[in-house]
Amino acid sequence: MSHDLARRVIRPAEETQHAAQALERRLEALERRNEAAGRAERILTIAADMRSHLGRDRLSTDHLYDPDTGLPA
DSSP, X not given: OHHHHHHHHHHHHHHHXXXXXXXXXXXXXXXXXXXXXXXXXXXXXXXXXXHHHHHHSOOOOGGGBOTTTOSBO
16 A cells, blocks of 8 residues: 555656656757857858958958969969
C-alpha cells in the first residue's frame, strides 16, 4: 500500500520536472535565436554604413598592380 502511494506522489512530480526541463530548453533556444537575430541586425547595419561610405570614396586596387605585367607593384 505505501509503495503504491509513493508511486502516485512521485509520478506527477517527475512529469512536472520533465515539463520544467523542456520549458527551460525551449526558453534557451528562443534566447539564442533572439541573440543571433540581434547580431545579424547589427552586422546588416554595419554593412549598410560601409556601403554608404564606400559610395563616396570608392576603394580601388588599380594602384596595387603594374599595368604592364599585371603583377603586384
